[in-house]
Amino acid sequence: MSGRGATMRIDVRYFASLAERTGMATESVEIATGDDVAALWHRLVTRHPELDRLPFRPLVACDMDYAEWDRRLDGVREVAFLPPVSGG
Amino acid sequence: MVRLQGESIDVAALLQAVRGDEDGAVALFTGVVRNHNAGRRVESLVYHAYPEMALREMRKVEDRARRRFAVSEVQAVHRTGELRVGETAVAVAVAASHRDHAFAACRFVIDELKQRVPIWKKERFEGGEAWIEGSS
Numbered sequence: 001m002s003g004r005g006a007t008m009r010i011d012v013r014y015f016a017s018l019a020e021r022t023g024m025a026t027e028s029v030e031i032a033t034g035d036d037v038a039a040l041w042h043r044l045v046t047r048h049p050e051l052d053r054l055p056f057r058p059l060v061a062c063d064m065d066y067a068e069w070d071r072r073l074d075g076v077r078e079v080a081f082l083p084p085v086s087g088g
Numbered sequence: 089m090v091r092l093q094g095e096s097i098d099v100a101a102l103l104q105a106v107r108g109d110e111d112g113a114v115a116l117f118t119g120v121v122r123n124h125n126a127g128r129r130v131e132s133l134v135y136h137a138y139p140e141m142a143l144r145e146m147r148k149v150e151d152r153a154r155r156r157f158a159v160s161e162v163q164a165v166h167r168t169g170e171l172r173v174g175e176t177a178v179a180v181a182v183a184a185s186h187r188d189h190a191f192a193a194c195r196f197v198i199d200e201l202k203q204r205v206p207i208w209k210k211e212r213f214e215g216g217e218a219w220i221e222g223s224s
Contacts, residue, residue: 015138016208017219056221061206064141080138080206084222087135087142087166087207088119088178088198 006033010073012044013080018058021050031073037062038069040079056084090146091165092139097176106161111183115190117198119178121171125220128213134170135177138206142166149200157193159184164197166207177209 013026022044031040037060045051059082060067073079089105099118107114121133150162161183171177180197184190209220 013138015206016136016210017221020219059206061138061141064138064144066204080141082138082206083208083219085202085204085206086209086220086222087137087205088202 007031008033010040010076011078012040013078015080016083018051018081018083022048033074034072036070036072037067037079040073041069041081044081058082059084089163090143090150091163092137092142092146092168093165094167094169097165097167097179099176099179102163102165102179102181106163106181106183108160108183111160111185113184113187113190115182115184115187115194117178117180117194118176119198121173121175121177123173125211128211130173130211130213132170132172132212133177134210134212134217135166135168136208136210137166137168139168142205142207145205146201149197149204152200153182153193153197156196157182157184157189158186159189159193162193162197164201166201166205168207170212 007030009028010031012029014022019025061080062076063078123130146164153162159182164180166178180194182190182194211218211220
């Protein structure tokens with residue numbers, strides 16, 4: 001078990017309009033052990049207020065697989081936030 | 089076989105690539121850039137992808153199509169970059185012994201691609217540009 005307050009770093013990627021809003025495609029973020037995607041997002045909105053009040057709910061991918069917002073981030077290296085897709 | 093590419097899609101080559109001598113049917117879908125959307129005149133579309141994940145998701149769709157339908161070959165190609173009106177943004181080609189499975193698998197693949205694959209388009213029109221978010 002990790003001790004209280006243990007932290008780890010995770011790579012965050014933004015795509016399409018989310019990358020434009022944050023002004024970046026990727027960043028490294030410190031998270032607390034036990035954090036889930038929703039907790040990470042909360043940290044990101046604090047850093048980037050323009051992520052608040054989006055006209056859509058982002059999709060989430062952990063290490064390139066779609067994931068839910070309550071997915072715990074232990075063992076995850078990369079989290080991507082995706083606008084609803086519009087290929088084709 | 090699935091592919092993301094910045095160069096234009098050679099549809100004739102794709103049809104050749106999927107066809108084998110056991111196939112009696114080859115179904116093709118192409119999605120092309122149209123000159124209007126939501127009442128606006130469209131000049132071009134710019135496609136952005138999360139390339140590594142897009143390829144993974146495209147492969148998953150291909151695998152599911154192969155398991156679900158009696159097909160001998162499935163190929164899907166999606167463009168990235170800026171496309172003008174009339175250019176092919178996506179192509180799906182399916183070969184099968186019989187047309188029912190070719191049509192059904194082709195439809196399945198394009199529908200799934202549009203729902204799952206992390207690719208986005210930005211519309212450029214007279215006087216501005218806008219991300220399209222959500223399938224249309």
